[in-house]
Amino acid sequence: MGKGRPRAVEKGVLGQNLSVSSSGSLNILSGPVYYPTEEEFRDPLEYIYKIKPEAELYGICRIVPPKNWKPPELNSDSFTFPTKTQAIHQLQVRPAACDSETFELEYGRFLDDHCGKKLRKKVVFEGEELDLCKLFNAVKRYGGYDKVVKEKKWVEVSRFVRSARKISECAKHVLCQLYREHLYDYEKYYNRLNRKAGGSGYKRGLHEEGKSEHEVESSGSKRRRKNIGGDKVKVCKVKEEEEHDQICEQCRSGLHGEVMLLCDRCNKGWHIHCLSPPLKQVPLGNWYCLECLNSEDCFGFVPGKKKYSLETFRRVAERAKKRWFGSGSPSRVQIEKKFWEIVEGSVGEVEVMYGSDLDTSTYGSGFPRANDQRPQTVEAKVWDEYCDSPWNLNNLPKLKGSMLQAVHQNITGVMVPWLGEPKCWYSVPGCQASAFEEVMRKSLPDLFDAQPDLLFQLVTMLSPSVLQEKGVPVYSILQEPGNFVITFPRSYHGGFNLGLNCAEAVNFAPADWLPHGGFGADRYRQYHKAAVLSHEELLCVAAKVTSFDL
Incomplete structure (x- = not known):
């Protein structure tokens, strides 16, 4: 290709390279696809930096390696892995807890x-x-x-x-x-x-207006519920001179009872500013703490009870595809259309089984590593070449120019599928992140009311057609085996596999990522969540270590 231009853009067909929305109409623009030359492909971070001004506008891009870049195939016969199941029909259409x-x-x-x-x-x-x-x-x-x-x-x-x-x-x-x-x-x-109740500062009971024997005495009072056996609600007034009726589970203080929020299931209390995320006021109606949400009616991933080999899992996938699409080979259009019908709840109950979040230190990497045993079918020269390749995902985070040289733990942007069917990606660019979040909150108000940090949970999808109707741009990428997909800071992305797919992912962080890292650290702090890595420690190590190579 040369000069880091996506081939689709060069040919002027980007506007014609479209994906199928849930309604069956062609209206999702494709993200850019890049074909680097052998010379451009030598330095991953330099090449990504080169294409970034254009690719970042889409939030995602696909990189197709030169034809001579062929990592050795590793023996997967002994590879076994645990699985999880997820109710796909509830990714969008599910009631709040x-x-x-x-x-x-x-x-x-x-x-x-x-x-x-x-x-x-x-x-x-x-x-x-x-x-x-x-x-x-x-x-x-x-x-x-x-x-x-x-x-x-x-x-x-x-x-x-x-x-x-x-x-x-x-x-x-x-x-x-x-x-x-x-x-x-x-x-x-x-x-x-x-x-x-707009700014009342305490949680109103739905029985506070009209006639009731249980009335709140003042704005500093807080009621406690007993939900077992239909017991009556007990109202208790917090006074400074009396023993505190309730303490906050986070800060262990009983002060400021007027902003103490009680869980409607376990009756434990939290100050609204001690919650994750903090609330500006005590919400109306029922509220449940994270512990109760996670212990009952929790939606997400359910661990499986057995391990699968790759071949056994392939047979399961083939049977599933045959049930849905018959003995023929379904097109991307058919699979994509069916996927969004399931997500939007029009097909019925559908659960999928898959292996995810597998630690490469335990289950192995698709790339060769120096400590791995070399298969006899692979020449030592070829093995060593790909062990040291900068595009080897085991090496990418530690390359010259990567801030993650200072991080010792592995953290899972770059995605590489090794075998199987393509993966369909959707992306909202980082410059539209706030608009995306606003549409999500307005489209799923009940879910956000019950779980304000919903966007951190990775268990919710909204149809691209809904986002587009609200003016949020969505782009699509179809990733083939052996392709690299890059996702950019603050972009939102999701997708699905068109069949059996085995892929590997890793994060990397050039120096210009640091402002985004700081923003992410602040966001995690706002929601009282533990960050994946310490941004402050990363900055300190980068500043102190003279050998830190940028």
Whole structure:
């Protein structure tokens, strides 16, 4: 190629190289693909620095090595690995963590205090008990009852309360009527309290307005809940001269009770400024600490019970692909379209099994290493050449010009698939990170209410079509085996494999990454999270060690 230009751009076809969105229309622009010459390929950091002004605008790029760059294939016959499963159908369409008992307690008080009714023991929808807590959060996700009716979102809402591929027109009407009958007034009351509680500084109970024998005495009071067996709520007033009723689990102080937030499941307390992330005010409604969220109704990855060899896992993958697409070879368009149908909840329950986060020090690397045993089929000269190659991911973080020379632990941007099917990537560039985060929060308000640090968890996806509708650019990359994919600082990226895929990844950090590292350290500190590495230590080591080679 020469001069570090992506071939797609040179040929003027970037605008035609598109991906398939969930709706089936071609509207996702592809990120740049680079084809370095043998000379350009000699120094990874120098080459990446060369293409960075252009590639960083996409947040991602693909680098295809010269044809003569062929690392030796390693023996994978004895390779076994653990697996995890993940519910793909819940990456976007899942209810927030919901404690039905606490919801019923609050909802029952509302009915008793404001409607003069008693909570019905059972609301039935299509022969099954309807979870009002899930239904309430589902309608909240789509903007409330009035907006759901106006935009005809009852199909989407139904996916939160039952697992079914289709819902009839009659069932949509019934679900709408059930919400109107049982939850519409509660929604209006909930929203009214939310507006009033704007900066109140304490957590309002949903029973505080109107007639109630349990009233909050002042803005410095805090109620404690007992949710087991339907016990009544106990309200306790914090006074400086009395023993503290509650202490913060983080700072162990009982002071400042007016900003003490109590978990609705375990009744433990935290100051709102001691939370991860800190809150500006005590939120309305139910709130659960991380320990309770993680111990029950937690969404993420479930470890498998057995290990697989690569060949056994390949057979499992082939059977799965045959079930979905028949005996033929499905195209990228077909697989991508089906993937987003699953993510958006229109296909039903789908769990995938995969091996991820495998430590190369335990399970081995796809690149040769000096301490690895050389296969007899590989010449010693070739082995040594690729052991020392700067593109060997075991060497890349420690190269001249990399700030990670000062880091002794391995941390997992560069991704290289060794074998199998391509991987489809999506990227939002770092310059659009704030816009992306805003769209995520507005699109999934219930999830962020329950888990403010949701974006740190890597368990949520939003359709590219939704982001594009809100003006957030999304780019796509199709990575073939042997290609390198570079992701740039602050960019958001995700994707899926088009079949069995075995890949390896590592981080690297040129000197111009340091401002981004500082930003990341501040962000982790804001959310009270332990950083992957100490940014301050990295700066100190880089400043003190005279042999540090930039």
